[in-house]
Each structure stands twice: as C-alpha cells, then as structure tokens.
Amino acid sequence: MSRPKSGLVAGAVLLSGLGLGLATASPAAAYDGYCNSYVERTKTFSGTTHTAYIPSYNRSTNCYMNSGATSSAVGVLQRSLNVCYGRSLTIDGIFGPATKAALEYAQDREGIGVDGKYGNQSRDHLKWEFSHIGSLKCVRL
Template sequence: MSVRPGKRSRSLLATGALTAGLLGGALATAPSASAWTYLGHCSGGQMISYSATSFQWIKVPAVRYDGLNNMRCWMDYGSTGNGVKVLQLTLKTCYGRSIAVDGDFGPATRDALKYAQKYEGISVDGQYGEQTFWNLKWARYKPDGTRNGCAYNTL
C-alpha cells in the first residue's frame, strides 16, 4: 500500500493548530461542514497539475462553470456523461476494478467507488464529491498525452 504524500502532514497541521489554540486558551470551533461549493454535476473532465514540482497531469471530473472547467462538482448513482467516464477510468486503472468506461454511473461504478473510498480510508457512500476528489488516485499523463500510471492530487 502506498502512502499518500501530504495526507499525514495536513492532519498533523490541523492537530497542531487545534492544540495550539487550546493551549493558548482560545475556544476551538469546528470549521463549517465544507468550504466546497458545488457548482453542478460533473459533466466533463479536466487535466490538472497534481503537484507543484511535476510536469505531469492528472485527469479529474469537472463541470463547466462561467466558461471554465471547475472541479467542484458531484456525481452519484444515475449520473451520466464524460465526468462519469473520467471517474470510471480511474476506478478501473488505478484501483483495478472490472468496470466498463461507458459514462453510466450504475451499480458497478457505485460498488467500485465504494471500494476505492474504503481503500483510501474515507467515507464510504458511493457518491463522488469533495472528499473523493481530494483522496483518490487519478490517471496520470505525461506532457505528450500518454498515460503514466496513477497519482494523488497533492496540491
């Protein structure tokens, strides 16, 4: 099992900040449930740089919003389209699930997503959203467009 760079450091940073606040006598309050504002259903895909030091890209689901692709989107059972295909590709190639890459979020895609969520230690609900975006491995590509394994989004 590979260790995801950045996952532990974010957790340690949050723990340290909470501890410092409590030791300093400050009242610690939980952040809002999510700073992520969903802009719509994931209708396509977007190539993004997954690391500040890499010249390779990962392909993630996205929604077209204000003329630009944006990753703040959702999908669940019954969703269709290119966003679903991007998710299915990563579930098939990065998690070894035997599913069709057909753009139909049916029972096989839901079960494959639940497997990946469990594997990554996040909430297992079979739905795609912020937590899944930040914690799944994604299909990785070289600058020339050829596939080159899988990578976590470390930005």
C-alpha cells in the same frame, strides 16, 4: 397552558423546524453543480509532465455525481478506478451499480466516508491516473 409554557413550545417547534430544514438539505447544494465534463491537471515526475483528467462542472472541480449520472466526467472517474484501483469497469460514462461499487471500494481503500457518491472528499483523497506516453502514475491531486 400558561404563557411561559406556550412560549417554550412555540420556540421548540420553531427550532425543530429549522433543524429539520437543515437536516434535509441536499448534499449537492454545497457544490457548483453535477459533474458534466472534465479538466486536465498536470504533475511532473522525474522531469516528465503527466496529465490527469478530473471530473468537473463547467471547468470547476467542485462538483458532485452519483448513481444515475451520465457524462464524460463519469468516464474519467471509471478510467481512474480501473487503472488505480484494479477495477474492471466498462468506460461508458454511465454511473450505474458497478461504478458505485468500484467507487465504494476506492473510498474504503483510502479511508474516507464510504457512500458511493463522488464529491470533494473523493476528488481529494482518491488516486488519479496521471499519464504520459507509455508511462502512468496513480497519485492524489
């Protein structure tokens, strides 16, 4: 092999190796961590302040969860999927097949990527249950 060809081959191998490394990076790497709790968010409707509970990781809503997760964060997601999307999940804090299917349903309804995983896109585009004594609203953050 001539020197120019061997240089091209070495460069191609290096670039493909870099591309492979980027392609296999975990999507969770872009998040602060797996959702392990929740935070309160408030909005005012007609002069009344309503509260929603949003999944979080150590108070940051920049978190991720998918099948197999177990936490209070899963429970608040399940509650909003039930109230805002008419699902009938048991609110048990376990992200199992039923929660994944309910999340996929909501993702499809909101016109975002349907993958059954919770992350920033789901957080920003799904409707959340904002409640106040005897009153609730389903709205985006």
